[in-house]
Amino acid sequence: MTITLPQKAVTDDLSALLHGAGLRVTAQRLAVLLALESRRHADADEIFDAVRPTLPGTSVQAVYGVLNALHSAGLVRRIEPAGSTARYERRIDDNHHHLVCERCGRVEDVDCVVGAAPCLTPSDSSGFEIHSAEITFWGLCNECQHFRG
Amino acid sequence: MTITLPQKAVTDDLSALLHGAGLRVTAQRLAVLLALESRRHADADEIFDAVRPTLPGTSVQAVYGVLNALHSAGLVRRIEPAGSTARYERRIDDNHHHLVCERCGRVEDVDCVVGAAPCLTPSDSSGFEIHSAEITFWGLCNECQHFRG
DNA sequence: GCATTGTTTTGAATAATTCAAAAACAACGC
DNA sequence: GCGTTGTTTTTGAATTATTCAAAACAATGC
Structure with missing residues (x-):
């Protein structure tokens, strides 16, 4: 029986998710996916703020890049209600x-x-x-x- | 029996429409409404292009202003599909x-x-x-x- | 006609998002 | 483990729809 830290287990899940979608596993992608786990309808800026503390040095452009990659791969859903900026969510199924x-x-x-x-x-x-x-x-x-x- | 030029009749209708909504009747507003008559889901730029020939000197900002006024008054509907700029239409009923x-x-x-x-x-x-x-x-x-x- | 109030012009700002080039990095085979 | 290759991220700048602000102007009511 192996004991895994919960944090690690989540990250492993997300890695598998990325892998399964044919995407490379990077720290930024894991951080964005993790941020989306606990947030509903987050926009790029919120995600950027959520990612920054744990992964300083991340750029806003990277967040946009990650979100576009995740969206193209079908891992996140993007909604753009009139008057709002684009929002992203993990509930896609x-x-x-x-x-x-x-x-x-x-x-x-x-x-x-x-x-x-x-x-x-x-x-x-x-x-x-x-x-x-x-x-x-x-x-x-x-x-x-x-x-x- | 009075004979009215068709063009004039349309403009009169639109004037009445504006008046009925409590809005001042201006050349720009009539031109925008007229442009919307023959166009479906037009965006600000298309409307600007449609208005310019008949009403040179009109600014893009004026078009935005007119569209906002018409929208607030409930005379036009605004849709903003993800990935598109805002589009306007007269079918509101x-x-x-x-x-x-x-x-x-x-x-x-x-x-x-x-x-x-x-x-x-x-x-x-x-x-x-x-x-x-x-x-x-x-x-x-x-x-x-x-x-x- | 004239004053009042709202609208348009002119010119500039904002803000979300994307583009481009170079540096950093993940994945794969050996 | 280590270099190679192709992808991702960083850094820095551009784009574009839309709004803001002040001054010039025009519609409406009297």
């Missing part, structure tokens, strides 16, 4: 959607919509070959509802 | 959705989705007060389907 606050930009997950399946089929696709459907709900988050004049 | 080409960024309208109504209700809204739902279908347009390797 399920087909969940997003609630975005019109006032503060906060993003929350919606696990499913009622009658989800039919939503993925438009009635007339104008010759498009459809790959995915993205649903964004706009409104006011809990906090911002109290700020109205 | 209906609740239609969009097809966006992942390759060339082309945007098409989808009149309705099968089972449209249920789509507007998420199962768990996390305390959000929901105002609207936006559906974007991602895929390849007719043209871009032939460019695949």
Whole structure:
């Protein structure tokens, strides 16, 4: 029986993830993936801030590069709600959607919509070959509802 | 019986539209609205190009200003698909959705989705007060389907 | 017509993201 | 273990959509 430090175990998982996707395992990529584990809908800047303490010397450009690589490999999902910068998330396997606050930009997950399946089929696709459907709900988050004049 | 030039009639309609929304009627606003009549999902730059010939001296900033005013007044809808600049459209009364080409960024309208109504209700809204739902279908347009390797 | 208030122009700034070249590094075979 | 090769990161700069601010101007109500 081998005893592994929890931290190490997580990093091993992430290494395997990268490896499995045909990507080289680098400290920056592991750090970005780790940062995404504990954050939902993080943007490049948040991730940069999260990575910096443990991996000083990392550049913002590297973070963008890593995120682009992870996205191309299908390991992270990128959403760009109107008015926000690009946000990244690790939940890629399920087909969940997003609630975005019109006032503060906060993003929350919606696990499913009622009658989800039919939503993925438009009635007339104008010759498009459809790959995915993205649903964004706009409104006011809990906090911002109290700020109205 | 009065005979009105068609061009003039359209402009009168647009003037009434602006007036009804409590906005001042200016040449730039009429020109932008007119440009939007014949264009679907136009961005600020396209509109600027469309306005310039008939109204030289108009600045890009003015176009942005007009579009923001029209949007705030609810006269135009603004969509910002990931990877594109903001696009504007006059169809605001209906609740239609969009097809966006992942390759060339082309945007098409989808009149309705099968089972449209249920789509507007998420199962768990996390305390959000929901105002609207936006559906974007991602895929390849007719043209871009032939460019695949 | 004239004053008021809102809009447009002019000119400059902002901020997210990407580009490019050179240095650093990971993966692989030996 | 060690060099080679191709990829990734750093460093430094560019791009581009959009907004900001002050001054000139124009629409509306009287």
